[in-house]
Amino acid sequence: MEAKSAVRFTLGKQSSLAPERWNDLLEREDDDEEEEEEEDWSGEEIDPGVRLMYAANEGDLEGVKELLESGVNVNFRDIDDRTALHVAACQGFSDVVKLLIDNKAEVDPKDRWGSTPLSDAIHYKNHDVIKLLEKHDAKPLMAPMHVKNFREIPEYEIDPKELDFTSIVEIKKGAFQVASWRGTKVAVKKFGEEVIFDEDKVRTFRDELALLQKLRHPNLVQFLGAVTQSSPMMIVTEYLPKGDLCSFLEKKGALKPTTALRYALDIARGMNYLHESKPEAIIHRHLEPSNILRDDSGHLKVADFGVTKLLKVAKSVKEDRPLSYHDVSWRYVAPEVLRNEEYDTKVDVFSFALILQEMIEGCPPFNTKQANEVPKxxxxxxxxxxxxxxxxxxxxxxxxxxxxxxxxxxNRPAFKEIIPRLESIYNKFGHRSRWKVRPLKCFQRVEAMWKKENSTQSSIDQSSRSTSSI
Structure with missing residues (x-):
């Protein structure tokens, strides 16, 4: 049985899951129990287990070692079920954490709020401690979007146990993998440490989910749900086995004009839906062939809304920082974005023009140039x-x-103007093709009938000659 003290360890950083409760508690206790606390924390009156937590809080490696050698329980818990490992993880003292683990400290003890040393280390961004705890099989219990009340769990939440990755297949499109969910193949995008440790990326992830659950259009990849209450966090979308437009163009090369125009209409309709969304227009800002997928019916669907921007009251937006080569493919980005200027929905129209031309030409924009040369x-x-x-x-x-x-x-047209123009062009191409084909089929039928009649007449004549000779 683990030793437990009625003393609360109140020094240093506190539990990652209850910082506000700690502050309230301390404020209530400060006035009434200040003298009692001073007596409890002085000299030999201090519980040896609390002294271990104090040494861990100070990063006192020798002090921790001395206390453990004297027989103090390495898994001592205070009144809130916190251990010396919790404290060292909060403070980021990896050497103390290693010493405690080497002395058989529990790796995943939960405090009264359910926080573990790993959860605390993640909260305070102590990366060395995180790696050390994970090396010793510590499991993250909480994701950054974890809610304290189950009623607050979003409707789109998927139980990660329902996702079967037995036959993992990497999809060329980014970090997506194929999984089975309730008997259906789905595409799953996992988010690792780079999201958990970065508040900005967690906020972006949350915004992306808020956006995805609102989008419903046949030319947009369908969002199915997400894993937000445990780590790793994931986004689950429909799986399109035919892959992306980029891979298709690499294989096929230039497309027939009618095919290119039909695909262009799919893209334009999906983008028009985003741009006409109310009350906020949605700018994709990352429109390129690798973010456009092909479905089983031969239509295209726009995907990857991770870097979308919303147009609110303002009629233009601006990047927080200049885009790097790792953010997007520069071949398809409008010049105003590359110059880090304010921009609007017309950046997607610019990208669309390049994609339409690429489908007809059969090669990416400025394919003979390096990508970093294209912005110039x-x-x-x-x-x-x-x-x-x-x-x-x-x-x-x-x-x-x-x-x-x-x-x-x-000067660039909006997609609501582009769509009728594309339809008109497509119909004219189609009419021209029908005009060429129909007369040919007609002549083929006449020729077949003519041959048949001649063959029949020839047989009759031959029969008549035979009879006459008899």
């Missing part, structure tokens, strides 16, 4: 050359592309 070309108002035959850009498709990648965002 856009800055000098250069655009990818049109090398495909002129007939591939018939009926105004070239004009549309050029308008969409205009240097001035205000």
């Amino acid at each position: 070309l856009y800055a000098t108002k250069q655009r990818p050359p049109f090398r495909a035959p002129t007939k591939f850009y018939a009926h105004g498709s070239k004009d549309l592309i050029q308008e969409c990648w205009s240097e001035k965002p205000a």
Whole structure:
């Protein structure tokens, strides 16, 4: 049985799951029990277990070693069930943590609020301690979005035990893996330490979830749920086995104009839904072939809303910092974003123009240049050359592309204007194809009938000659 004291260890950093309760408690006790506390914490009156916690709090390695050698229980708990390992983890003293573990300290003891040493180390961002505890099989109990009341658990929450990763398949699209959920294949994106330890990334993750659960459109990848109450946190979406548009174009090369236009309509419809969302327009800002997926019916769906921006009252937004090469693919980013200027929904229109041209040309924008050279070309108002035959850009498709990648965002059409223009161009291409094919089929039928009639007449004539000769 573990030793437990009626004393509360109140020095240093407190439990990661109850900081406010600690503060309230201390404020209530300060006035009435100040003299009693001074007596309890002085000299030989201090409980040896509390002295161990005090030494751990100070990072006193020799003091901790001396107390343990004297027989003090390494798993001593105060009135709140906190141990010396909790305290050392909060303070970030990895050498003390190692010494306690080497002396058979429990790795995952829970305090009265359910916090473990690893949870405390994560809360206070003590990375060396986190690695040390995980090395000794400590398991994270709480995710940064963990709620204290089960009624606050979001409706989209998925029990991680329902996700089967037995046959793990990496998807080319980012950090996604294929899993089975309730008998259905799904795509799962896991978030590791880089999110847990970064408040900004946790906030971005929370914003992405708030956005995803609102989106419903046939040309957007469907959000199914998320894991937020345990670690690792995850986002679960529908799985599209045919992969992304980037891989498809690498394999197929240039597409037929009608196919390119049909795909362009899928993209434009999905993007129009985002831009027309109320009360806040949604800017994707990361529109590129690798973020567009193909479904089983041959249609495209826009994916990856992790870097989206919302247009609220203001009519434009700006990045908090200049984009780096690791943030997005520079080949598809509008020049105003690369210049770290204010921008609006028209940045997605710029990217769309490049994607449409790529589908017709069969190669990425400025494919002969290094990616980090492309922003300079856009800055000098250069655009990818049109090398495909002129007939591939018939009926105004070239004009549309050029308008969409205009240097001035205000001159770029909105997707609600782009869609009817694409439909008109597509119908004209389709009418032209039908005009070419139908006469040919007609002539083939006439020719077949003519041959059949001649064959029949020939048989009759031959029969008549045979009869006559008899």
